[in-house]
Structures are given as C-alpha cells and as structure tokens.
Amino acid sequence: MELIDTHCHLQMGQYPGGLDEMLGRSRQAGVIGWITIGTDLGDSAAGIKLAQEQESVAYTAGIHPHEAGKVPGDYLEQLEEMTQSDKVCALGEMGLDYHYNHSQPAVQRKIFEQQLELAKKLELPVVIHCREAFEDCLAILRAGYREGSAVFHCFSGDCKQAATVLDMGHSISFTGVVTFKNAQVNRKVARYVPDDRFFLETDAPFLSPEPKRNVRPNEPALLVHVAEKIAELRRITVAEIAKITNRNAVDFFKLNTSN
Numbered sequence: 502m503e504l505i506d507t508h509c510h511l512q513m514g515q516y517p518g519g520l521d522e523m524l525g526r527s528r529q530a531g532v533i534g535w536i537t538i539g540t541d542l543g544d545s546a547a548g549i550k551l552a553q554e555q556e557s558v559a560y561t562a563g564i565h566p567h568e569a570g571k572v573p574g575d576y577l578e579q580l581e582e583m584t585q586s587d588k589v590c591a592l593g594e595m596g597l598d599y600h601y602n603h604s605q606p607a608v609q610r611k612i613f614e615q616q617l618e619l620a621k622k623l624e625l626p627v628v629i630h631c632r633e634a635f636e637d638c639l640a641i642l643r644a645g646y647r648e649g650s651a652v653f654h655c656f657s658g659d660c661k662q663a664a665t666v667l668d669m670g671h672s673i674s675f676t677g678v679v680t681f682k683n684a685q686v687n688r689k690v691a692r693y694v695p696d697d698r699f700f701l702e703t704d705a706p707f708l709s710p711e712p713k714r715n716v717r718p719n720e721p722a723l724l725v726h727v728a729e730k731i732a733e734l735r736r737i738t739v740a741e742i743a744k745i746t747n748r749n750a751v752d753f754f755k756l757n758t759s760n
C-alpha cells in the first residue's frame with residue numbers, strides 16, 4: 502500500500518523518538534509520501550528546510566487565516582522566494598476561519614485574496630482552510646481564481662457544499678474527522694465525492710483518528726485509519742483507495758515521486 506499524507510505539519514509536532522523514527526513508522530504503515538504544510542513565514546521556512554533534508558517530503562508555504570493579522574509588509578515577496586525549490590507543491594494553507602477569528606475577518610479576506618493572486622502568478626495550486634466561512638471563501642475564489650486548482654483541506658461541509666466546490670473543478674480532502682462518531686455528514690461526503698477529486702490527510706499533529714483518538718500527537722502513520730474508513734464507506738479495498746488517492750495527489754500537486 503502506498504498512501505500519501507497530503508496535509509501534515511511535520512515541522513510542528515514533537516514526535517516520540519524524533520522525526521526520523523516517526524517517518525519510519527509512517528513508511529511501515531504504508532505511507533510513502535508527505536506534504537508538510539506551512540502556516541506562517543517562520544513555519545513555512547522550517548517546512549522547507551525539513552523537506553530539503555527528507556526524501557519524499559514536499560512542502561507548501563502560506564499564511565493561515567489565524568496568522569493573517571501578523572504578517573509583515575513584504576510577506577508576499579518572502580512567500581514567493583520560498584517557492585523557489587522543486588519541492589514546493591502549493592501555496593497555503595490559506596483561507597478563512599470565522600470559528601476562531603484569531604485575525605479580523607476583513608484582514609483574513611485580504612490576505613487570502615493576495616495569496617490567491619500570488620498563486621495565480623506562480624501557477625501553483627492552493628490549499629484552503631475554510632471554517633464557518635464557506636460563502637465568503639467561494640465568493641473570493643469565484644472572483645479571480647483558476648478552476649480546478651484548489652483543495653479544501655479537512656473538508657467540513659455537506660454534500661451540497663461539496664457539489665459546489667466540485668462544480669468549480671476544485672477538490673476536497675479528508676482527515677480523521679471522517680472516523681469520528683458524530684461525523685455522519687462528513688461520511689456522506691466521503692461516499693459522494695467522485696474517485697478523481699479527493700485526497701487523504703492526517704493534519705498531524707492534530708485530529709488523531711479513531712480508534713487512535715487518544716494518541717497525541719497524531720502522526721502520518723495513522724493515515725491508514727482514514728483510508729480504511731473511506732474504503733469501508735465506498736465499499737472498495739484499502740489498496741484501491743490508496744491507488745486512487747495517490748494518483749490524485751501526484752496529479753494535483755505535481756509531485757515528483759523521485760525526490
């Protein structure tokens with residue numbers, strides 16, 4: 502089995518035994534590729550360094566909506582500079598989070614729009630974090646973004662919202678949330694989404710899946726539980742889920758499987 506964890510924060514977690522052991526456990530569990538996601542300038546820089554040192558780790562650089570209020574004036578130039586490596590695979594995570602509102606909504610929207618502009622210029626896909634802000638996220642994407650080049654990570658909408666995202670050509674990805682007891686809506690979406698439009702992610706060190714929900718921090722080895730749940734929901738084998746989602750991730754993020 503060859504799974505790709507398309508959204509994890511490898512530079513963030515204090516993993517038992519350190520990073521190398523954690524990646525070893527992950528390989529043993531059948532996870533053979535990782536995209537480590539940036540959330541601000543410092544965190545993105547740490548992700549780049551990690552990706553350059555580790556085989557099969559790609560990275561993204563971006564400003565999470567929580568951090569939108571803290572960026573320096575030249576942050577776009579700095580982000581652009583961070584994309585000058587063949588291991589970059591997207592910009593993000595970026596978007597809107599009205600649940601926590603750690604940054605003011607108007608500031609979140611501005612920083613989101615500016616990063617989308619940059620992604621368009623650089624011809625990179627984007628990883629979107631959208632929480633309780635679906636309408637605004639869509640409006641911003643509609644206003645100027647390219648079809649089919651965004652993924653809504655940790656998708657939290659219903660089938661109707663998924664249909665809207667899919668109609669725009671974009672993709673969605675699933676975390677351990679799909680295994681949670683109260684996540685019926687997420688499981689419906691996992692049955693509904695077409696084969697070629699979804700990815701798997703852990704969002705480690707967050708969101709440990711059942712039956713390992715008490716394991717903290719979450720880590721990519723546990724992606725297997727997300728894959729198993731989705732295989733069960735779609736009535737196909739885990740190997741088939743791995744094949745489908747691996748292909749989707751390689752295509753969307755243009756992953757270079759040789760590095």
Ligand SMILES: [Zn+2]
Binds near residue numbers: 594630654655
């Ligand atoms: Zn997120």
Ligand SMILES: [Zn+2]
Binds near residue numbers: 508538704
């Ligand atoms: Zn994340």
